[in-house]
Amino acid sequence: MRRLHSLGGLFGGLLVIFMATTGFVLSLQPLADAATTMAADSGVNVAALADRVAADLPGVERLVRSASGQLVAYTAENGVRSAVIVDPQTGAAAGAYxxxxxxxxxxxLHRSFMLGNVGHGAAGVAALIILALAISGTLLLVGKVGGWRKLLAASRGTGSQRLHTDLARIGVAVLxxxxVTGAYMSAVNFALLPENAGAMFAFPPASAGDSVAPIASLEALAAIPLTDLRELTFPAMGDATDVFTVTTQAGQGYVDQGTGAMLSFTPSDAWQRAYEFIYLLHTGQGAPLVALLVGLGALSVPLLAVTGTIIWWMRRRNTPRFSGNVSWRDADTIILVGSEGGSSWGFAATLQDALRLQGQRVHVAAMNELRRSYPNASRLLVLAASYGDGAAPASARQFLARLERFASTPGFAVLGFGDQSFAQFCGFAARVDAALxxxxxxRLLPLGSVDRQSAGHFAAWxxxxxxxxGLPLVLNHVAARPATRKLLLVERTLYGMEVQAPVVVLKFAAPQPRGGWFGPRLxxxxxxxxxxxxxxxxxxPRYYSLASASRDGVLEICVRKQTDGLCSEFLHSLVPGEAIDSFIRPNPDFRPKQGRRPLILIGAGAGVAPLAGFVRHNRHRRPVHLFFGGRDPASDFLYRDDLQTALDAGRLTSLNARFSRVMGGGYVQDLVSAEADTVRRLVQQGAQIMVCGGRDMANGVRGAIQDCLAPLGLSVDGLKQKGLYLEDAY
Amino acid sequence: MKKLAALLMLATALSAPSMAMARDVSIQTSLVQYSGHAAYLAVYLTNPDGSYNSTLWVSGHKTKYYGDLRGWARAVSRGGSLNLDGITGASVGSGDTLTVHANLADTLLDAGYQIRVDSAVENGGQYADDAVIDLTSTPATASGTGYVNTISLGL
Structure with a gap:
């Protein structure tokens, strides 16, 4: 399914972008028509109007009413043909058409790329590609979020992934x-579907020819309201036996120009009515609202194509090429990878290198490529990512089915990769572990887990x-990281020395800031x-949450000194003027939602850094409530002055802090429990909760919030699905 | 430019008893450049009194649009039965030329007979007598008034 979606998107992309762009432009036509077309009241009938037109425009042959209500008369006089716009209310000529x-x-262009029948075919194929992409994309999204019911849950992932998902959710119904309508019209054009129920060309009957009555007196025409008219063809000049041919919404008929009788009438059949309805849905002609909707849907396609291509490229780049991969027949160690985004392959490569260094013969493959047996293998190592809420990733869907026929008996170890903020953390890996x-x-090792690609968890496993x-394995996983930039330390503030928990706030800037467009910038x-x-x-690399945005002109982080922490010791030893090598990793899943709904920020220790940043950037003064946990207000009340300024300026609504090393103190989760009423009230107002800090603290807070929401019948998982509960824990 | 060509053998009523008394006539109808679907065309022969004689060619496969070729449809409906077997083809696109070959009796030439072309385009215009040219024994060309740019007679 993913492959179908990717290939279809790549090869059909240009075709589809072209169709969507021209389609969007065309959707403006009904809107332009609606704005310029003259209106008529419902009392006007065809006979009266045609009478006036015939008097006004000698030599009128046809009167055509478009879906938007515009009336155009076609005339031929002395060999000169012209088209004239007619006022539908009065029948008066209103300028050339x-x-x-x-x-x-x-x-x-839209119908055939100006290429005749070949182009018509290509347009039909484009419609089918869009259809296939829309369906496969919807199924992918269902798999990713974990079921149809969660289809509207908050999207996750990088900027491109979220934009792609959100756009698709808006656009997919229209697409x-x-x-479907485009493919239908194309099929009719190529006679794969009938346009009508086989109606044959009917010869027009003849008028009695005795006399020619004034058009206004013709009863059959007087019975047709103008709003039903599609087209009226006048009898040929000077031929009393010719007839009026009238086409309405209901069908086509012939009217005697002497007696005014309807000589014959052929109603539209079901196929014709279906085609007309589908034509209306596709073009929005005469229905500006439909046109607007279809046009906006079309506009999402180029954006989907671009974001989709970025996602595909990122995944491709993240899949490493393996060198020195031993054949599965000879290998003593088999590494199987189940990956969705491709990042688990990088871990597999690190594991493979470490084992090869120890003289092992290693075979790496996707989980879907599990063989019936491995003749020489004594160990099977499975690295399995969990997709969304515990579903199997793309490269592991067939694994469990293939395992049923598996005949070897190597020892095994399973390592799950996932995101602890999902309810089913490493759910798929657990299933694989149990099945093996x-x-x-x-079992060589109990089920291991790596939260959000932590190199530390991986090394420990x-x-x-x-x-x-019995091998000295060192797994030094370095994710392929972007080029680093040099930044200079400009300011440092130290906290927490007195409570044996040194935390330093560091501010970095680009070297030699010259301010120009071409100088070094953040x-x-x-x-x-x-x-x-x-x-x-x-x-x-070590990762730290940012307390500032690039437009602040500085890069600000908060670093707690870890015992034996190489990076934290290095950062604590830095003095202003010294440089670091750094790169940015976007974390789009940890950002406040746009809007004016309240924010509840909960952080402990250095985890307060990004929260303080959110407060600083709260320019619209939405309600923000901060819960802070520290050890001693005299020593490690990080950002105290900053937060006080924000309170005075209205960027922060309330500040609650609790400290563990003071008499009667406690942890931040105790604070949450104590303020349960406030939290409940805010959640009922649609508040978003953002938690940042150590894993233990995050778990404690989760429990406290869960207890506090129980009376409301809400749960943390429920809020998470709506994107209203975000965690950044380490 | 796409050439549409077809060989037409007319009914015995039109052909002279001896082949020596008949002529091969080619009728070339070239269309103007326009935007929209390909055009439906009816090429037919009328008698000196202007009444319908016979149909030489109809371009376009969907019979529901034949009524839009108004002059021809009206003429045919008066003339009674119609057999189009072997004398229909694809509709003609913008700027293209339709060539119809007919084997006509010498007695029809220079005798007041005319070749007429009606044209119609889906969601576009309909032109009865778009182009009319006298059936003469010498090559001739006439202009159209609608989708037809020129019609020319080759002998």
């Missing part, structure tokens, strides 16, 4: 509509695996994004 050359040109055990394989295998980042910092002599 000149169809828009621009819209005709675009229509031709289904336009692609049930198959009778011996590697240590355990090495101990079990990379782009928002509050809550992460900066990766590589300490001198260190291999893996």
């Amino acid at each position: 000149a169809p828009s050359a621009f819209f005709s040109f675009i229509t031709d 289904l509509l336009t692609s 055990a049930a198959k009778g394989l011996s 590697g240590k355990g695996l090495g101990a079990r295998l 990379p782009h980042f928002e509050v809550g994004d992460l900066v990766g910092i590589v300490p001198p002599g260190g291999a893996a």
Whole structure:
């Protein structure tokens, strides 16, 4: 499904962008028509109007009423043909009719690329591609969010992924509509579907020919309200036996120009009515609201194509090419990877390198490529990402089915990759682990887990695996990281020395800021994004949440000194003027929702940094309530002055703090429990909760919030699905 | 430019008893440049009194649009039965030329007979007698008034 969606999107992309862009332009036509067309009241009938037109415009042959209500008379006199706009109320001529050359040109492009029948075919294929993309994309989204009911849950991922998902959710209904109707029209054009129920060309009957009555007196025409008219063809000049041919919404008939009788009438059949309805839905002609909707839907397509291509490119870039991969027949160690975004492959490569360094013969493959047996393998290592709420990732969908026929008995270990903020953290990995055990394989290690690609978790698991295998395994995973930039420390403030928890607030700037467009500048980042910092002599970067955005002119982080922490010790030792190597990792899932709804910010220790940044940037003064946890107000009340200023300026509504090293003190989660009434009231107002800090603190807060929401019948998981409960825990 | 060509053998009523008394006539109808669907055309022969004689060619496959070729449809409806077997083809696009070949008796030439072309385009114009040209024994060309740019007679 993902492959279908990717390939269809890439190859059909240009075709589809073209169709959507021209389609959007065409959607403006009904709107322009609606704005310029003259209106008539419902009392006007065809006979009276035709009478007036015939008197006004000698040589009138046809009167055509478009879907928008515009009336055009076609005349031929002395060999000169002309088209005249007619006022539908009075029948008076209202100027020459000149169809828009621009819209005709675009229509031709949209229908056939100006390539005749080949182009018509291509347009039909484009409709089918859009249809396939819309359906496969919807199914992918259902899989990603974990079910049809969660289809409208908040989207996650990088900027491109979220934009792609959000646009698709808005546009997909319209895209289904336009692609189905477009494909239908194309099928009719190629006679794959009938346009009518086989109606044959009917010869027009003849008028009695005795006399010619005034048009206004013709009863059959007087019975037709103008609003029903499609087209009226006048009898040929000087031929008393010719007839009026009238086409209405209901069908086509012939009227005797002497007696005024309807000589014959052929109603439209079901196929014709279906075609007309589909034509209306596709073009919006005569229905400006439909046109507006279809046009806006079309506008989403180029954006979807661009964001989709970015996602595809990122995933491709994240899938490493393996060198020195031993054949599965010869390998003693098999590594199977189940990856969605592609990042687990990087971990597999690190594991493969470490094992090869120890003289092992390693085979790496996707989980879907599980063989029936591995003749020489004694270990099976499975690295399985969990997609969304515990579903299998793309490269592992067939794994459990294939496992049923698996015949070897190597020892196994499963390592799950996931996001702890999901309810089903590593749910798929747990299923794989259980299935392998049930198959009778011996477990080398209990199920391991890596939260949000933590290199530390991975290294720890590697240590355990090495101990079990009797190999000194060192898993030094370095995610392929973007080029680093040099930044200079400009300011440092130290807290928490007195309570044995040193925390330093560091502000960095671009070197030699010259202010010009071409001088060195800060990379782009928002509050809550992460900066990766590589300490001198260190291999893996450490990530810190940002308390500032690039438009503040400084990059600000808050670093707690860890015992034996290479990077935190390096940062604590920095003095202004010294440089760091850094890069930005966007963290779009940890940002306040736009709007004026209240925000509840909960943080402890250095975790308060991004929260303080959000407060600083609260220019619209939405209600923001901050809960802070520290050790001692005299020592590590981070951002105290900053927050006090924000309170005075109205950017912060309330500030609650609790400290653990003072008499009667406690943790921030105790504070949340104490303020349960306030939290409940705010949540009922649609408040968003953002938690930042250590994992233990985040779990404690989650429990406290869960208890506090229970009387409302709400849960933290429920809020998470709506994007109203965000965690950034480490 | 796409050439549409077809060989037409007319009914015996039109052909002279001896082949030596008949002529191959080609009728070339070229269309102007316009935007929209391909055009439906009816090429037909009228008698000296202006009444319908016979149909030489109809371009376009969907019979529901034949009524839009108004002059021809009206003429045919008076003339009674119609058999279009073998004398229909694809509709003609903007700027293209339709060439119809007919084997006509010498007695029809220079005798007041005329070749007429009606044209119609879906969601576009309808032109009865878009182009009319006298059936003469020498090559001739006439202008159209609607979708037809020129009609020319080759002998």
